[in-house]
Amino acid sequence: MMSSDSLNLFSFKGKIRVLHLTWIAFFITFFAWFNHAPLLMAIADSLSLTSEQVKTLLILNVALTIPARVIIGMLTDKYGPRLTYSLLLAIGSIPCFIFALADSFTAAAIGRFLLGFIGAGFVVGIRMVSEWFPAKQLGTAEGIYGGWGNFGSAAAAMSLPTIALLFGGDDGWRYAVGLTGAIALVYSVIYYRSVTDTPKGGTYFKPKKIGGMEVSSPADFVLLLIMKVPMYAALALLTWKLSPSGVGMLAQSVAIVIYVALAALYAFDAKKCYDINKEIFVKLPEPIHRYQFKQVAVLNILYFATFGSELAVVSMLPLFFSETFTLDPVKAGLLASAYAFMNLMSRPAGGLISDRFGRKSTLLILTAGLALGYLTMSMIDAEWPLYLAVAAAMACSFFVQSGEGAVFAVVPLIKRRLTGQIAGMTGAYGNVGAVFYLTVLSMVSYQTFFLVIAGTAVLGFVTLLFLEEPEGQMAEVMPDGSVSLIDVA
Template identity: 30%
Template structure:
C-alpha cells in the first residue's frame, strides 16, 4: 500500500518490518504462540503433577475439561470487547491477567487449587480470537485469509512446541540448582512471566488499526468502518451464517484437538507402537501448522478472487468434506503405513479447513468482526469437548465389557483385551466423527451473501489489487 498509516496492507510481505500491519502480524503471532505455550505448558509434566499433588484419574480429567471450559466463555466475551475497545488493549490485559493463574500454578499445593488455576488459565485460549481480529483489521481483502490463517497456524504451534520447550526449560532450571521434583513449578512460573512481558510489548509496539488506536480515532471522529454504527452482540447471534461457521470450526479445529489428543494411545493400541514413536508421529503432524493453515487461507483468498465471496464458501465446504473423508478412511485402515498416509492427508485438510474458515469470517459483518470471531472460535472448543466425550464414553464402555469377558484370564490378557477394545471403540468414534464432518461441509454451502455484499467485496478487492504495493511505514 502506498501509505501504511492510512490503509490496510495489500501484500503479505512478512519481511517488511517497517510496515505497521506486518509488525503487528509478527507480534500478535508471537503473543498467540506464548499463550498456547503457557496454556498447554503443564501437559508434559502431568505425571509429575499427579504424583506431586496426588491427583486422582477423575481430577486429572477434570483439569482438562476445566481448561477447555474457561476458553469457551472467554472467547465469547473477548470478541465483543475487541469490537468496543480494540485488539491492542484486549490483548494487553489478556496477557497480563492471564499470566497470573499460570504463575500461580507453580505454587499450588492441593488438587482444588490446581483445578481452579487450570480453569482460569483456559482464559488465555481467547488469544486466538484477538489475533484473528487484529490481522483482519490490518490486512486487505485480497490477503486477509492468508494473514489470518498464517497467524493462527504459527500461534497454534505453541500448543505443540511445549512438548519440547517446557522440558528444556525444566532442564535449565535443574541446571541452575532447582530440585527435579519442583522443575515443573519453575517452568510454569517462567512461562507466565513470558506472557506478562509480552503484554507490555503488545501495549507499546502495536496499534489497533493502520490508522491508529480506537481511542485516538474516536477523539478525531475518524473511526474505521467497523467502529461506526456498531451492531450489537445479539445481532451477530441472530445471523444463521455465524452458527454455521460455529459448526464448521467445531468440525475442524475441535476435531483436530480431539484427534491429536487421543492419537498417541490409538496408534499404540492399534499398531503396537512404542509411546515415544507414537508421540513423535503426532507431534510431527501438529507441526504442519507451519504451512497447512496458511494454504487454507491462501486458497480461500484465491477462490475469493475468482468467484467472489461464494468462492470462499465453496472452497471451505469442499475442504471440510475432504477432511471428513480422510478421517473416516483412516479409521478403517489396518496397515500402519497406509494409516500414516491418510493421517497426513487428514492433518493437511483439517488445518486448511481452519484457515479457510477465517477467510470467510471477516466478510460476514465488518461491524462485528470481534463478536463473530469469538462465537466461531468458541465453536472449536465446543467441538473438542463433544468429540472427546463421545470417544471417552465409547472407549470406557468397550473396555468395561472386555474386562468382564476376560475376568480371571490374567493381568496381561486383560490389559491386551482392554487395549484392543479401546482401539476398536476409538476407531468407530473416528468414523462417526468423520461422517459428521462431511455433513457439516455440506451444511456450509448454505452460507449465502447478498448481491450488495458481493459487490462491496468486489469493489474492495479491486481497490486492494490496484494498490497492492509494499507498505513503507
C-alpha cells in the same frame, strides 16, 4: 510464502510487522494454555494425583474458553485488539503462577480452570489482522496468524520438558510453568507499546451497543438464539463429566446448581440480545447495513468439525498409536505430533487457497477432504504399516487445518464492527466440538470416534451449501455519520 499480492513475510514494517507481533501474541497464549500437557506425569507425581484427577484437569482446561471467547470477542470490538490482547496476556499470566505454586489438587484445578481464559486470545488477533490487511490478502494473513500462533501448543510439548529438566529436581515443572506466565506478562507490555488498532488514519468501527450480537432481522434473531444453545449445552456436558455421573469432582447438589445457573444465564443472554436488537422487530435496518447471520451459523458448524476435531484428536492420537501399534509412549507421542506440526503450513495454505480460488469453493473441497480423511482414519488397525497410518493422519490434518484457515478467511468479511464477536462465537464452537468429540470418545471405540467426526464433516458440507460467497462491499458508519464501504472481494 508469498501471496498473489506479494505478501513479503521477511519484512518487519507496516502491516507485516503487526502480523508478526500478533501471531507471536497468539503463540504465547497457546504456549501458556497448554503448558501442563507435556509435564502431566511430573505434575501427577508431585501432587500425588489419581488418573481421574488428571483427566479432570484436562476437562477444566477447556471449560472456561467457551464463554471466554464470546466475552473477549465483545471486548475486542468495543475496546480494540491492542488493549484487549495486552490485558489478556497480563491477566492470563496469573493462573500460570497459581498452577505453578499449587500444592494440592484443588489449587491445581482452580489454576487450570482459570487458565482456560487465555485460550480466548485467538479471537483478538482475528480482528487485528482484519484491520490491517485488504480482502484479497486477508485469508493468507489470517491463516498465517492462526497456523503459526497455534504452533504454540506444539512448541510447549517440545520445549517445556527440557526446560523442566534444566531447572531440575521435583520442582522443575513448576519453574517451566511459571516461565510461561512470565513470558506472557513481559509480552503484554511489548505488544501494547508496539501496535495500533488500525493503520495510520484508519477508522476503528465499534458496535453500537455491547452485551449481545447485532442481527438484521427477526429470523436472524431466532437463529442466533438457536446457535447459542450448543455453547451452554457443552458447559452442561462438562458439568455432567465432573459430577458423580462422571469423575465425581462435583457433588450432585453442586452440579444441579450449575445446571440451573446455566439455564438462567441463557435466559439472561437472550434478554440482552433482545435489548440490543429490539428495533428490528419494529423496522428493519437499511439494506446496505444488513448482514446475514446464516453466514455465521454455517461457519460455526464448520469450525465445530475442524478445530473441534483437531483439539480432540491431538488429545487422543498418542494413545491411539501406542495401543494400536504397541509403541512406547515417547515414540507414539513423537509420531502423533506430526498431526499438530502440520499447522505451520496447512492453516496458511487454507487461507491462501481461499484468497485465490474463492471462499465457498475452497471450503467445499476441504470439508469433503476432511470427511474422507476421518473415514480413512477409522479404518486404521494393527494390520496397517505404521508409516501409512502416520501418512493418513498427516493427510487428514492438512484438510482439518486448511479448513480452519478457510473458515477464518470468511469471518472478517461478514460485518467489520462485529468481527470480534463473530470470531468469538465461531472460535467457541471449536471448543464446543472438542467437548462433544471427547465425550463421544469416552463412550465408543477409536474407529467409531473417527466415524462420528466424518459424519459431522458431512453435515458441515451440507450446511456449507447455504453459505453465500462474500462479494462487493460491506458498509460501516463513520463517526461523522457518513458511510464507509469496505471491499470484501
